Amino acid sequence: MGEPGTKELLSLEDLEATSRHRTGRKHTLSILVENKPGVLTRIAGLFARRGFNLDTLTVGPTDDERISRITLTLDGALHPIDQVTKQLHKLVNVLKIRDLEPSETVARELAMFKLAADGTARAEVMQICEIFRGKVVDVTKKSITVEVTGTTDKIAAFERMVRPFGLVEMMRTGEIAISRGRGET
Amino acid sequence: MRAVDAVMECLKAEGVEVVFGYPGGANLPTYDAFVDAGIRHVLVRHEQGGGHAAEGYARATGKVGVCLATSGPGATNLVTSITNAMMDSTPVVYLTGQVRTELLGTDGFQEADMLGITMPVVKHSFLIQHPLEIPRAIHEAFHIARTGRPGPVVVDMPQDLSRAEIPYEPVMDVHLPGYQPTTEGNQKQIRQAAKALASARRPVVYAGGGVVNANAAEELTALVRADRFPVTLTLMGLGAYPAPDPQFLGMLGMHGTRAANYAIDEADLVCCVGARFDDRVTGKLDEFAPRAKFIHIDVDPAEISKNVPAHIPIVGDAKQILAKLVAEYRALKADSSRLEEWWQRIDQWRERHPLAYADSSDSEIKPQYMIEALHEATGGDCVVTSDVGQHQMWVAQYFPFTNPREWVNSGGLGTMGFGLPAAVGAAVGRPDKTVVCVTGDGSVQMNIQELATCATDGIPVKVLIMNNGYLGMVRQWQELFWDRRYSQVGMGTWPDFAKLAEAYGCTGMRCEDKTTLVEDIRRALETPGPVVVDVRVTQEENVYPMIAPGAPARDMVG
Ligand SMILES: Cc1ncc(C[n+]2csc(CCOP(=O)(O)OP(=O)(O)O)c2C)c(N)n1
């Protein structure tokens, strides 16, 4: 481009496409929704229909009874996050979406592990539990149940440690997350 | 008053003059309210017909269409229309009856989870839980259907709640904190778009149904004429720019013109307005406009960079944005001569590959000629609706639409059975206009019962059946891509459409001779009331040119 005598207004070659790229990392979306019939189904249905895969999803009340908070995590390597948030925004009952910046966020998940550990194994489990700041919540002759809170990574690490003792059952809530500092999430 | 009487007040406050519907147990209260409401109700003969009639009304008038049905089967009969309205961004409010609240969730008689069934295909939906919510829900439904990217909204009303007594107070405002469509368009981006247009050597404007929805045809025309920009339209956009104009390249996409598809293929800048890079437009996505940068103007931010990454995205109302873009562009005083070479190239394509067909040497009616004859008989002054198939593509190719809202068809969903009820809606909404439904021998049978609606209510639609004895479009694909192994595409010779029309109380005609066709169509148009013309055309004619599914645009065949 740029023949002699032509005023160059803008070079088309230099224009860059807007994001549709994959970020490659985990994303935590914190979503405020109106408590209206079917709102969770609308969100779940949207994900299913558009082929977006959720890793975790939690729903809970907020300090305003008309509003709930949904926290969901998904893989930014698989999905263009801006498409996901734009589609979510089209739902009339969705009030606000934040794609939480990992460094600006405190995230926690609660997990409970039921282990078939007795005798010396039990002592070892309790030791691991202490290192992870877990808590024993139930004991029988043949089992021990502990609760652990932390980031998803920490819970995964705990699971790796105790699995060899005989994992009977595991339950995880999925992550909730709140922004650091004084501002609202 | 009863909640249903409040509904009538709400409809009047929304300016509703006519609704399309069908009664049943769960909406008995609503139908009782119609007796005194003074709102015209068109009784269709199938709820699907009612849904499409409301769509046709909305598309031809720009107003919100309204459709009513009872619970269960009545409501589920609307699902195709709701989906169709979603795909084509048509504003329709569907009011469905629901079983009494005490029966909800018990598989009560004629209970169907309408909220659940329609959730993936609505812009929004309401399940009424308290009678006091009803007036507000109705107004919110209209607001959502009409604004932003238009679409279908369902209001599901349990029977007991709809007949409850409520203190009615007019709702003066709607407040939807989670719904705030952007209208304005970012000024900086608009300026950037103007500069890009002024810098482009091979620009193409590609506009779609969004321009029609935004009532922005005039502004689009102003942009195209602000310079010698070539313009192409999608199937949904036809009429948004006058087809006879030399700057119009024809429709693009699967059955678009070669000039339009080749221009996109070689463009350095594509300015997309109110369109969404559908696969029927792009062909093979990776090879769509491979040399181009994209300006994308759309009211729905989720469409931007969904299929094709945009370089200059502008979210907002096309009417406002285009007006500003024209002003910005004019201020740049770009030199039109830079487009000289581009036009030479385009004109070459147009000369070499005009839309054409081999006419018959005898009296046989070629389907393409049938559309030309319709244009000649009407002078182009009519609203045309169509169904889905070859006849639809031939209308799109051979009927030069000049104004928006004069072409009503099912684009995104491709719903056979749309054409006749849509014509009913269009004729009710535009009594000043001749309304012609061009349909196929297959499609028309999918909602032919609406001829009774036309006869009973004196709705003067003119139905032209392009009778090729086949599910022609499917036959074409079997011929081209499945070794001509015809499977279940023959329609046989029945029914006798002219007799059937008479049985329904309409005028029936048949045409087999091309030499009298224009005259015959004229006669049909001049005959008062609804008329059905059975036009016998060449049986095995194909729609060309064509981009094979999944192939790149430059590999057009035929
Ligand atoms: C409800 C529905 N069912 C099936 C199809 C698939 N289909 C697309 S075109 C077509 C043939 C339509 O035949 P006809 O109405 O006679 O039109 P022609 O192609 O012959 O002009 C069919 C079956 C469809 N689009 N819609």
Ligand SMILES: [Mg+2]
């Ligand atoms: Mg046919």
